[in-house]
Amino acid sequence: MTTLQWARLSNDAFNVALFAYLGAMVGYFAYLAFGRDGIWKLARAVAFVGLTANLVSIVARGFAAHRVPWGNMYEYSSLLALLVVAGYLVIVEGVYKQRALGGFALMFSVLTMAVAVSFLYVGPGPLVPALNSYWIKIHVQAAIWGSSLFALGGIATILYLVQDRRERSRIDALRAEDPAPIMGGAIDMDAPVDLVGDASDEPALAEGSGRRGVLPPAATLDRIAYRIIAFAFPIWTFAVIAGAIWAQEAWGRYWGWDPKETWSFITWTIFAGYLHARATSGWRGRKAAVIALVGFVALLITYYAVNLWIVGLHSYAK
Amino acid sequence: MSSSSPSRLSLRQSVAMVWRTLRSMRTALILLLMLAAASVVGSLIPQIPNSPERAAQFLDTHPLLGEFYRRAGLFDVFGSWWFTLITVLLFVSLVACLVPRTRAAWRSLRARPIQAREIDAFRHYEEREVGLAPADAIEVARRTLRRRRFRVARDPERPSLAAEKGALRETGSLMFHWAFILLLVGVVYGKGTGYSGFALVVEGDTWIDAQANYDGQIRTGRFFDGEFTGIGVHLNEFESAFRETGQPMDFVSRVDLLAPDGTPIRPQDIRVNHPAKIEGITIYQSSFGWAPVIRIADGDRVLFDDAVPFSRQEAPEGVPDLAMPWRGVVKLPTLRPQVAIDLELWPDSRAFFEQLQTGEPVAMLVSYEPLMRYVVYEGKLTDPSPVSLDVRSMDETANGIVFAGTEADLATGKLLEDGDTPEGPTLGFTDLKQYSVFQVAKDRGVPIVLVAAILILVGLLPALYSSRRKVWVRAEPSEGGSLLQVGGFALQRKAQFEEEFARLVDALARAEGAGSDDTEREEVGTR
Numbered sequence: 096m097t098t099l100q101w102a103r104l105s106n107d108a109f110n111v112a113l114f115a116y117l118g119a120m121v122g123y124f125a126y127l128a129f130g131r132d133g134i135w136k137l138a139r140a141v142a143f144v145g146l147t148a149n150l151v152s153i154v155a156r157g158f159a160a161h162r163v164p165w166g167n168m169y170e171y172s173s174l175l176a177l178l179v180v181a182g183y184l185v186i187v188e189g190v191y192k193q194r195a196l197g198g199f200a201l202m203f204s205v206l207t208m209a210v211a212v213s214f215l216y217v218g219p220g221p222l223v224p225a226l227n228s229y230w231i232k233i234h235v236q237a238a239i240w241g242s243s244l245f246a247l248g249g250i251a252t253i254l255y256l257v258q259d260r261r262e263r264s265r266i267d268a269l270r271a272e273d274p275a276p277i278m279g280g281a282i283d284m285d286a287p288v289d290l291v292g293d294a295s296d297e298p299a300l301a302e303g304s305g306r307r308g309v310l311p312p313a314a315t316l317d318r319i320a321y322r323i324i325a326f327a328f329p330i331w332t333f334a335v336i337a338g339a340i341w342a343q344e345a346w347g348r349y350w351g352w353d354p355k356e357t358w359s360f361i362t363w364t365i366f367a368g369y370l371h372a373r374a375t376s377g378w379r380g381r382k383a384a385v386i387a388l389v390g391f392v393a394l395l396i397t398y399y400a401v402n403l404w405i406v407g408l409h410s411y412a413k
Numbered sequence: 414m415s416s417s418s419p420s421r422l423s424l425r426q427s428v429a430m431v432w433r434t435l436r437s438m439r440t441a442l443i444l445l446l447m448l449a450a451a452s453v454v455g456s457l458i459p460q461i462p463n464s465p466e467r468a469a470q471f472l473d474t475h476p477l478l479g480e481f482y483r484r485a486g487l488f489d490v491f492g493s494w495w496f497t498l499i500t501v502l503l504f505v506s507l508v509a510c511l512v513p514r515t516r517a518a519w520r521s522l523r524a525r526p527i528q529a530r531e532i533d534a535f536r537h538y539e540e541r542e543v544g545l546a547p548a549d550a551i552e553v554a555r556r557t558l559r560r561r562r563f564r565v566a567r568d569p570e571r572p573s574l575a576a577e578k579g580a581l582r583e584t585g586s587l588m589f590h591w592a593f594i595l596l597l598v599g600v601v602y603g604k605g606t607g608y609s610g611f612a613l614v615v616e617g618d619t620w621i622d623a624q625a626n627y628d629g630q631i632r633t634g635r636f637f638d639g640e641f642t643g644i645g646v647h648l649n650e651f652e653s654a655f656r657e658t659g660q661p662m663d664f665v666s667r668v669d670l671l672a673p674d675g676t677p678i679r680p681q682d683i684r685v686n687h688p689a690k691i692e693g694i695t696i697y698q699s700s701f702g703w704a705p706v707i708r709i710a711d712g713d714r715v716l717f718d719d720a721v722p723f724s725r726q727e728a729p730e731g732v733p734d735l736a737m738p739w740r741g742v743v744k745l746p747t748l749r750p751q752v753a754i755d756l757e758l759w760p761d762s763r764a765f766f767e768q769l770q771t772g773e774p775v776a777m778l779v780s781y782e783p784l785m786r787y788v789v790y791e792g793k794l795t796d797p798s799p800v801s802l803d804v805r806s807m808d809e810t811a812n813g814i815v816f817a818g819t820e821a822d823l824a825t826g827k828l829l830e831d832g833d834t835p836e837g838p839t840l841g842f843t844d845l846k847q848y849s850v851f852q853v854a855k856d857r858g859v860p861i862v863l864v865a866a867i868l869i870l871v872g873l874l875p876a877l878y879s880s881r882r883k884v885w886v887r888a889e890p891s892e893g894g895s896l897l898q899v900g901g902f903a904l905q906r907k908a909q910f911e912e913e914f915a916r917l918v919d920a921l922a923r924a925e926g927a928g929s930d931d932t933e934r935e936e937v938g939t940r
Contacts, residue, residue: 386446
């Protein structure tokens, strides 16, 4: 196949992936609303179609450009979308047996790809000299893997906050119905509240909890968010370190507070704060989740804003 | 408090209180988030070390706010006293946390696992009938647990043992945190004893690593001993390759590296991402430009003959950088009145003429029949800089165009043709060379920083993924041999431990030669 044909195939597959993700997203939300297993199976199948198309698009892009297909924002976005969906299917559905996050994970990928194709598209071509290094294979891959997992963790965190709020208001409702005994409240607000069965630190993740189309209990979402972020954190750490090694090779210093460096450091610091907050009394639960949410926002800024609006050494990676 | 004024703390008490505050995780957490917030500020306001022009521009457009920023150190957040203060406090807090934790970890690593009184009170508990006598059963259990890398201590008084696993979690976490101290040491040592600066070399010239030869500011560390290497860099040729779109493809400086006495060490190609390393310094390709060779003569008297590095004019919005002409200045301070020539180089004259006709900017990717426009000023030179020109006390006397290989008359601004006699000094455009700018840096802390980074990563994995588990086994005499009681719990990853515990109990029972699981298994369940 010629370069042009590869490029065309890549673009077509990209569109197929985008629309498949969109369809799968609608399917997952429908599953959330109606709770029918059939809808879930269909949505999942469509998500797999999208995943395949996405992969084809990325590989074809590599053949079209004669290099690794992650050299600019458009290509990063495609890979990020792929990894978020794959991460969701493997980790959340595979390991934790939860299906309720699907629509949100797919929504993230749909938005990422839509922004990529509308604002960030560039044709396949060689890299600028600054990017021409084997470190691009290592640093950029690690950064995108870390980003995709942080994104999944961020989605789980948002849902945790929503669900936690719901559970709390349910407690308040229970309180209003059934006046508290004279000594203290009927339910201690600070203790983990067992409203949904197993509220121990590792709630039952398997059978049942993901069956009906409702959000899993807050404790489960919190656990999933934590696990995914704890998985992403070392990868992100590695990405930052690999970036520093590359900067030492390319720019003569391993750290120079370039906006991209600064923001990846900010993201790292906030998620480090989140991991510590979970081990600090008085910070567990909502407060820690809010930190993770801020980390998610910092990640988006690191990914988009720094490349597009803040002038720095990473500006070529538009 | 026994003191007469209960509100006043003694010095000792205050120190203890500050220390306690610093030691708390909450303090470290807040400092960490403050560091992140400070970095956000640093990324939003233009920073002088990263982009001095943009910082200066900000000061111009927002004088009042700019002045406030300047006083608060917001133009150099990462070098400001308060950023350093947060970092130092964070590190003090880190050490304050780490010292007692390390001591405790060391003690618990050396201590034997502690025996338990009530095994069946633990979160996980199971019993199995086994055929061995209690003492033998415990010995077998000890061996089984040892094989599974538990640290095991037998109870000297009873047929009972205590076992532990997963000390790696705390060890890894401590390694992760201590590595940051090492990182700080590496950074301070490297920056403190090193230097970095820019070297501008024109094709055919040799640059020597010495303080005076750096272009612009050189940053030297506080503990730098002042010894530059004296290494020479002879630039044979600079090559740049562009795609038709103007996207750069390759920049390469072909250099000879020379020893301080001038003897060649080796030739090398320096590219982006491929620096030269020699004698503890690293030489990076940073930027490049055009350096026309300009010869100014008055009859037989040569007033000036040298390659002048030009700088590219800043491109307005929407114009490609490569379409911009280059600017340089030649000053002749010995003439009376003093003379300055402001020059504008068009490396590709086709772009010049096309822009003249159509008004459209055209990128200049190669040199092609280059030309220079110039303006001659006479008067008093007030600006000593070799790259800028202040003409407020000078008058324009002539202007014109000169092509490569031609000469112009500075008095009239006319190009000289064969046989013409100039009225004043002549301006010759003899040759067009390129120059290359290298970043030269010496940082001996890099290996330390690298080791610290590796330790951070290696420590992080067990700190996040391994878990501490404790198991106790006791054998009570029974009719068939003994009743094996197994209890245990995990401090982290408790869901996984449930399965691991079940497998462990099975393995113990198998090792003890218990009957088949189904017949003798007595499920007590999980608490």
